[in-house]
Amino acid sequence: MGPACPVQQGPWLSRVHRPRCTFPSMARTRSTSDRRRGLGVSASRRRGAKHLIEALRPRLRVALTTHVNADGDGSGSEVSLWYLLQQVGITASIVNPTPFPNRYRFLLEGIEQADRSKDAVKELQRADLIVVLDIADLGRLGHLGRVVADAKAPVACIDHHLSDGTLPPGPRLVDAAACATGELVYDLARVAGWDIDRQVARGIYVALLTDTGGFRFSNTSSRTLRVASDLLDRGLSAEQVYHDVYASESEGKIRMLAEVLQTLVVEPDHRLAWVTVPPGALERHGIEADELEGVVEFARSVRGVTMAILFRELANGRIKVSFRSVGDLDVAALAEQFGGGGHRRAAGASLPGTLPDVQDLVLAAARSVARP
Numbered sequence: 001m002g003p004a005c006p007v008q009q010g011p012w013l014s015r016v017h018r019p020r021c022t023f024p025s026m027a028r029t030r031s032t033s034d035r036r037r038g039l040g041v042s043a044s045r046r047r048g049a050k051h052l053i054e055a056l057r058p059r060l061r062v063a064l065t066t067h068v069n070a071d072g073d074g075s076g077s078e079v080s081l082w083y084l085l086q087q088v089g090i091t092a093s094i095v096n097p098t099p100f101p102n103r104y105r106f107l108l109e110g111i112e113q114a115d116r117s118k119d120a121v122k123e124l125q126r127a128d129l130i131v132v133l134d135i136a137d138l139g140r141l142g143h144l145g146r147v148v149a150d151a152k153a154p155v156a157c158i159d160h161h162l163s164d165g166t167l168p169p170g171p172r173l174v175d176a177a178a179c180a181t182g183e184l185v186y187d188l189a190r191v192a193g194w195d196i197d198r199q200v201a202r203g204i205y206v207a208l209l210t211d212t213g214g215f216r217f218s219n220t221s222s223r224t225l226r227v228a229s230d231l232l233d234r235g236l237s238a239e240q241v242y243h244d245v246y247a248s249e250s251e252g253k254i255r256m257l258a259e260v261l262q263t264l265v266v267e268p269d270h271r272l273a274w275v276t277v278p279p280g281a282l283e284r285h286g287i288e289a290d291e292l293e294g295v296v297e298f299a300r301s302v303r304g305v306t307m308a309i310l311f312r313e314l315a316n317g318r319i320k321v322s323f324r325s326v327g328d329l330d331v332a333a334l335a336e337q338f339g340g341g342g343h344r345r346a347a348g349a350s351l352p353g354t355l356p357d358v359q360d361l362v363l364a365a366a367r368s369v370a371r372p
């Protein structure tokens with residue numbers, strides 16, 4: 001696997017560790033202080049991280065990928081891992097099934113060449129190691145699912161979804177208790193002894209920030225904030241990241257938002273609210289699908305609503321359905337009924353059929369699980 005390397009794994013890894021871990025007592029001191037600061041890494045995460053680290057060698061061809069329509073967690077985690085691998089002599093390529101989202105393009109500033117999504121198939125076929133981030137299912141890799149399934153390389157996975165997964169075998173750093181995949185990338189760096197510099201910190205912070213809805217959702221734990229705090233201590237400006245992620249909208253996005261909100265339907269009897277992206281609205285306003293991230297939150301924010309749904313026609317003729325819930329309503333189970341999946345409070349599926357037919361079908365199922 002990979003080009004022969006004159007430096008064997010041990011020395012190469014210990015070169016990274018040496019400044020802090022030459023003396024066992026120093027390593028112990030560090031992990032004790034990590035634990036005291038609430039930043040200790042659990043045994044299972046540590047095990048997963050070590051498997052992944054063991055699979056790495058300098059000059060290895062590593063391909064990083066994530067789900068279709070990458071979000072802040074997928075994009076931020078990929079970019080941070082790209083920078084981390086660079087530290088240990090690996091120039092990875094980021095190869096996504098859909099273009100790297102405009103909203104997160106600022107993360108690629110200065111390393112635009114890292115995004116090789118245009119050559120994704122070739123990059124995956126010649127990779128020595130594939131790392132899939134923020135999903136464990138081939139199905140969410142779009143047209144790259146088959147390529148990853150057939151690839152000669154082991155397929156590592158870093159993910160926080162509730163899923164057994166369908167990826168080919170390889171190292172696993174998977175924990176549904178992590179608020180974001182970015183938290184696991186942070187733990188990987190800690191276990192490996194890699195330097196979390198400002199660039200690395202920024203990608204992980206974007207992952208945490210966006211997957212927790214700005215540190216507001218139920219997956220925001222005290223550890224999430226401790227990790228975020230540690231990231232800010234590495235020279236990051238929370239205001240600058242906020243500006244880059246949330247206050248850099250296109251005019252078209254805001255006009256599209258106005259159109260989508262016009263479609264809001266609230267069913268108080270079912271504590272249900274839903275919105276629909278009018279067909280052709282994205283094209284009319286010249287915006288990308290990733291700019292819809294967060295739109296469904298407006299429906300969920302209506303007082304009394306426990307489930308919100310967003311419907312959108314995809315270019316391939318299918319209908320994309322996004323579910324959000326409040327409290328203990330499990331929308332992952334609902335999405336699974338339609339071949340989708342996700343988290344308890346945020347899930348999605350894509351269904352064949354016309355928009356009205358899919359809406360009838362999905363809304364009937366939603367009403368039957370919604371509690372008054």
Ligand SMILES: [Mn+2]
Pocket residue numbers: 073074134160180181211
């Ligand atoms: Mn995520």
